[in-house]
Amino acid sequence: MSVTDEERLARATISLVTEPGDVRCLGLTRELGGVQFLEVLRDHADLRAELTAAAGRLAGVQPERILERAHRQGIRFVVPGDDEWPSSLDDLGGAGALQARGEVPVGLWVRGPLRLDRLAPSLAVVGSRSSTTYGDQLAGDVAAVVGRAGRPVVSGAAYGIDYAAHRGALSADAPTLAVLACGVDRVYPEAHRRLLEHLATHHAVVSESPPGAAPFRIRFLARNRLIAALSRGTVVVEAALRSGALHTAAWADRLHRVVMGTPGLVTSAASEGVHELLRSGGATLVTRGEDVLELLGHSGEHLSEPARGPEGPRDRLTVRARQVLDAVPAASPAPSSSVALVAGLGVSEVDRLLHGLAADGFVERYPAGWRLGERAR
């Protein structure tokens, strides 16, 4: 392991004294390293005002104790330089400089056996907490198909789409990861205690905030960028117009990830945000896991068959027979001489073909001539 104990301890300290996504502190840590940034925080009397809050907290924290207790709870602190560090997070360096929250986290607190460096081609499934049954079903189906193809699923732990996505992945026995806005030892929302415990035991639960941290709103905002960065693509399944899922989608776009959205009824408020995203060209429309796999894959990988109608009985006809069929009226019958004129073929050939088509139910014969049969409608 190439990370020194001193650097890990420094980064744990920074994790304890800064808020997730603090662009200044995290940016400086990325540039200077944890040890040196801590020195800046500790030693410089002429601290820039932006850093005073973090500096003020230094005296109160006990990083050794936190790391030790985390270790006892089965929580590890993964930092840049560790084998397990997911390099996709490095894309956050300098990205979104104008955003309130951003930058590479100083480290991730992880609970569960799933290794973060094995996530590479994963899919983020995000969406509304107030989802519909339709959205839940769709999110679960997409996660299951993607999971079955061997790709991990990444989401939050909220009600609605997040929950449905994890359930879908679990139903496919696929790895699935929850990124939390609170500490990984906490349960939020309480109703998802069993899900979170299952993920922490068999998969992984991750947070930028240290153990014990409560779910503040800015931590959700900071968390969204991690969901986007950890995944190769993000699919938004139902999102109202101001949904946090759209924030995640915006981060995915900023990080040059694939952004996808699933459609719904235009009358459903739960789909309005996704429709707006699709309309503005900010996402590609997908309707099923196969579409997602195709967009996630490297070129040539997982090329899904474009959805096609079932082959119709017409498709099995010869070109000539189809030419004749196209010239048969749908309503009032016409004599074969008329059909021949419209088809641009000889009458005797047309007559022969019409009898064949009639035998197969494509056309029907009447005293006045021929018209389309049931099978050709």
Place this chain on the structure above:
Amino acid sequence: MSVTDEERLARATISLVTEPGDVRCLGLTRELGGVQFLEVLRDHADLRAELTAAAGRLAGVQPERILERAHRQGIRFVVPGDDEWPSSLDDLGGAGALQARGEVPVGLWVRGPLRLDRLAPSLAVVGSRSSTTYGDQLAGDVAAVVGRAGRPVVSGAAYGIDYAAHRGALSADAPTLAVLACGVDRVYPEAHRRLLEHLATHHAVVSESPPGAAPFRIRFLARNRLIAALSRGTVVVEAALRSGALHTAAWADRLHRVVMGTPGLVTSAASEGVHELLRSGGATLVTRGEDVLELLGHSGEHLSEPARGPEGPRDRLTVRARQVLDAVPAASPAPSSSVALVAGLGVSEVDRLLHGLAADGFVERYPAGWRLGERAR
């Protein structure tokens, strides 16, 4: 009027002896004019094989009688050069050379008071005959909004979306035009007799085929290009994977018109074709008439407000108050000193702001400190 009687008669003749969208005959008529093309058909013993079918029919037709009878029935034959000729159809010249059907029609048979040269910024609304109630409602709403903005609607006369589109336009007292695959004196389908009579009396019914022509399949295929060409944009509302509406959309794209599609449930077969069109980038997603108007308009015209969530109570808070609110935990209460640390503000200011937020229901006070109130969730 700059069109000679001889040219009009020649074109009526060609309309009687050729099928709609016959690329060779129509292309030659466009290049040579009707009179000269008829001469080619009549006089050249070494006729190219492709033209023999049309030449063979010349002896049997009576264009003067057809024109006269049409006139008595209130049907006019509008040809290029007439004031009423819709110049948008000229875009079909040479377009789609590889298609089975194409080219500028030699003329249009028209029944009804609506003048075709007044259609310019019209909208084609097309879609499935087997539409759902949802699709019908949506097509009707879109047509009504667009119609109310003074734009004519163009469609076919089939069951489903076509019918719903005309109904929507009529409900808005807007001009609406049906383009038929059969003669404008015929009724197909029979169930739409009242609609077609209403349109022929108050709006217009149009066909490339002469009066009396029956609705053959190739005439539907040829008809689709006219719907696309007559309109500035085409919106597809519900279309199964092999729907003829997608054929119209492809023509609209080929003619550089605006192509739009409305989303639906991914589980609805009636939406599969539209979703595929949207997914492939062949159309822009629209959810309402206002979206359509924006896309149809010249730049700056009809810019629809992007759909936005209603302004939330948060939006009316000061920047500082929001900064504090963002730092209040959603679950277990935290003391104001913790909130101040997270917010990066002084404790006394935070305390003051928290009391104000509590008065407005954004936060709640507990013995252990503060957490988010109902209003902030």
